[in-house]
Amino acid sequence: MAKQEIILLDVWANMYSMKVKIALAEKGIPYECKCEDVNNKSQFLLDMNPVYKKVPVLIHNGKPICESSIIVEYIDEVWNDKAPLFPSDPCGKAHARFWADFINKKLYQIGRKLYTTKGEEHEAARIEFMDCLKLLEGELGDKPYFAGESFGYLDLSLIPFYSWFQVYETYGNYNFDLTMSAPS
Amino acid sequence: MADEVKLYGFRGSPYGCRVEIALNLKGIEYEFIQEDLSDKSADLIKYNPVHKKIPVLMHNGKPISESLVVVEYIDDVWKGVPILPRDAHEKARARFWAKFIDDKCIPAVFKALGSHGQEQAVAEAQEQLQFLENELKGNKFFGGDNINLVDISATYLAYWLGGAEEAIGIKVLTKDKFPKLTEWCENFVNCQTVKDTLIPREILVAFYKKRFGKA
Numbered sequence: 001m002a003k004q005e006i007i008l009l010d011v012w013a014n015m016y017s018m019k020v021k022i023a024l025a026e027k028g029i030p031y032e033c034k035c036e037d038v039n040n041k042s043q044f045l046l047d048m049n050p051v052y053k054k055v056p057v058l059i060h061n062g063k064p065i066c067e068s069s070i071i072v073e074y075i076d077e078v079w080n081d082k083a084p085l086f087p088s089d090p091c092g093k094a095h096a097r098f099w100a101d102f103i104n105k106k107l108y109q110i111g112r113k114l115y116t117t118k119g120e121e122h123e124a125a126r127i128e129f130m131d132c133l134k135l136l137e138g139e140l141g142d143k144p145y146f147a148g149e150s151f152g153y154l155d156l157s158l159i160p161f162y163s164w165f166q167v168y169e170t171y172g173n174y175n176f177d178l179t180m181s182a183p184s
Numbered sequence: 185m186a187d188e189v190k191l192y193g194f195r196g197s198p199y200g201c202r203v204e205i206a207l208n209l210k211g212i213e214y215e216f217i218q219e220d221l222s223d224k225s226a227d228l229i230k231y232n233p234v235h236k237k238i239p240v241l242m243h244n245g246k247p248i249s250e251s252l253v254v255v256e257y258i259d260d261v262w263k264g265v266p267i268l269p270r271d272a273h274e275k276a277r278a279r280f281w282a283k284f285i286d287d288k289c290i291p292a293v294f295k296a297l298g299s300h301g302q303e304q305a306v307a308e309a310q311e312q313l314q315f316l317e318n319e320l321k322g323n324k325f326f327g328g329d330n331i332n333l334v335d336i337s338a339t340y341l342a343y344w345l346g347g348a349e350e351a352i353g354i355k356v357l358t359k360d361k362f363p364k365l366t367e368w369c370e371n372f373v374n375c376q377t378v379k380d381t382l383i384p385r386e387i388l389v390a391f392y393k394k395r396f397g398k399a
Contacts, residue, residue, distance in 0.1 A: 051284060051315055065276045067283055074276040090260035091246055097253045102234060135234060 006031035009045050009057040011038055015160030016068035017056040022156050023072045026083040069100055072153065085153045092147065099139060099146065100157040106132050107161050115167065189214035190242040192228050194221055196391065198340035199251040200239040201381045205336050206255045208377035210262040252282055255336055268333050281319060281326065282337035288312050290340055293356060297345075300396065301354030309356050313365060316341075320364040324371055335372055341365075342372040343382055351392030 008024070008031050010017040024031055036045050036055055048057045048064040057064050058071045060078070065071050076085040086093050110132060113125035136158065140146055146154035191207070191214050193200030207214055219228055219238050231240045231247035241248045241257070248257050259267040269275050289312040296302070296309035316338070320326065326334035341357065346369070349355055359366045372378055392398075 051288075060273070063273050065273065065280075067280055070276050070279045070283065073279070074272055077272045077275070090257050091243075091248070093260060094248045094253050094257040097256065098234075098248070098250050101250055101253065 004029075005059075005061050007059040008033050009036055009048065009055045009059070010034065011036050011055045014055055015164060018160040018163070019068045019156055020056045020058060020071050020075070022159060023075045023085060026085065026151070026156075027075060027079045028082065029075070029079055069104060069157070072156065076153070084150075085156060087147055087152070096147065096153045099136075099154050102132075103136070103154075103157045103161065107158075111161065111164065187212070188242075188244050190217055191215070192217045192219055192225075192231065192240040192242070193238045194219050196383045196388070197238060198344050201339050201378075202251045202336050203239045203241060203254045203258070204381040205331075205339065205378050206258040206267055208381065209265045209267060209331070210258060211264060212258070212262060252286065252333075252337060255333060259333075265330070266332075267336065269327075278326075278333045281316075281334040284312075284315065285334070285337045285341070289316065289338075293341070293345060296356050297348050297352060297354075297396070300352055301356075306354070306356055310361060313341075313357060313362055317362045317365050320368055322364070325368065331372065331375060331377070335368075338372075339378070342369045342378075344388065347385060347388035348392045348396070351389050351398055352396050353398070 006024075006029060008017070008020060010021075010033050012035065021033075034042075034044075036042060041053060045055065045057065046053055048059060049055075049066045052066060054066075056068055056071060057066050058074070059065075060074075065074050072085065086096055107129075110125050110129045113121065114129060117125060143149075145151050146158075189207070189212055191200070191203055193203070193216060195218060204216075217225075217227075219225060221238075224236060228238065228240060229236050231242065232238075232249040235249060237249070239249070239251055239254060241254045243257075243261070248254050255267060268278055289309075292305075292309040292312045296305040299305040316326075319334075323329075325331045326338070345357055349357070357365060357369070373382065
C-alpha cells in the first residue's frame with residue numbers, strides 16, 4: 001500500500017474514539033492523533049464533521065469518515081490483509097452489526113440514565129441496564145470472544161463500555177459479578 | 185438448492201418496506217408473513233427475542249433483524265443491483281447518511297409531527313432535512329441515477345411523512361425550502377421496486393388521523 005496519511009480527531013476518555021483506536025491498533029496502522037477541546041472545537045473538526053461536529057473523525061488521505069462504528073467497518077474493509085474484525089460470512093456480519101447496534105444504542109442510553117437520573121427513573125434504568133448485560137452475557141456464552149476464537153467487531157464495540165463499568169457500578173449501586181470474560 | 189426467504193413484517197411499516205425494496209431490487213422471491221402488532225406471533229418473538237419487532241428476515245431458517253442490518257445482509261448475499269457503493273469511502277458515506285436518517289432526521293420529524301407542528305420542533309426537523317437537501321447535490325437519488333442504501337433508509341420521508349402531514353394539517357417538508365427533496369420523494373415512490381411495497385395513501389392518512397387524534 002502506498003504511503004497513507006491517517007489522522008484521528010479525538011477527545012480525552014471518549015468511548016467512541018476508543019473503538020477506533022483499538023481497530024487501528026489491531027491492524028497495526030500508524031496514525032496521528034489530534035486531541036480536540038470539547039469546549040472549543042477546531043475549525044478543522046467542524047469542516048470534517050459538519051453534521052455532528054463530534055469526534056471521532058478518521059481522515060484518510062484527506063477524506064473524512066465519521067461515526068465510530070462506520071469508521072471501524074471502513075478500517076476493516078480497507079486494511080483487509082490482517083486481523084479481520086468481521087466474520088467473513090454475511091450472516092456472521094449481520095449478527096455482529098445487530099449486537100453492535102444494540103450495544104451502542106441500549107447500553108449507552110441506559111448507562112447514561114444511571115448517572116443523570118434519580119428516583120423511579122433511575123431504578124428503572126438500573127434494572128434495564130442489568131437486563132442488557134444479561135442479554136450480552138447470554139450472547140457471549142462460553143466463547144472467549146463474541147464471534148468465537150478471535151477478537152472482533154462486537155468485542156471492540158463493548159470494550160469502551162467495560163472501561164466505564166466502575167462509573168456504572170458506582171452510579172447504579174451495583175456490585176458487578178463480572179462473570180463475562182472480556183478481552184484484556 | 186433454492187433459497188427459502190420469508191419476511192415477517194407489517195404492511196404499512198416503513199421499516200418493513202425498506203427490506204421489501206431491497207428484496208425487489210435484487211429480484212428475490214419471498215414469502216411475506218403479516219404480523220398482528222398487538223398480538224405478536226410466537227415465531228416473531230422467537231426470531232427476534234431482543235427487540236420483538238418487525239421486520240425479521242428469515243433466510244434458509246436463519247433470522248436477521250433491524251431493517252438496515254437486513255438491507256446490508258441482502259446486499260452481501262445476493263449480487264446483481266448493488267445497494268451499497270463498492271468504493272470503501274463512498275460506502276462509509278452511504279452508511280453515515282443512512283444512520284443520520286435513523287438517528288437524527290426521523291426522530292426530529294417525529295417530534296415535529298407529535299407536537300402537531302409546534303414552531304421550534306418543525307424548525308429543528310427542517311434543520312436536519314436541510315442536510316439531506318444539500319446531500320442530494322442535483323442528483324435524482326442519493327445513489328446518483330439509481331437508488332441506494334440512503335434512499336432506502338429515507339423511505340419514511342418519501343411517503344409516510346406526507347401522509348402524516350396531510351392527516352395533521354401541517355407541512356414540514358415544504359417545496360419552497362426543499363425543492364430537491366420534494367422532487368426526490370416523487371421520483372422515489374415512482375420507482376418500480378418501491379411502488380408495490382406502499383400501502384394506499386388514503387389508508388395511510390386515515391391511520392395517521394386516528395393516531396394524531398384528527399379523525
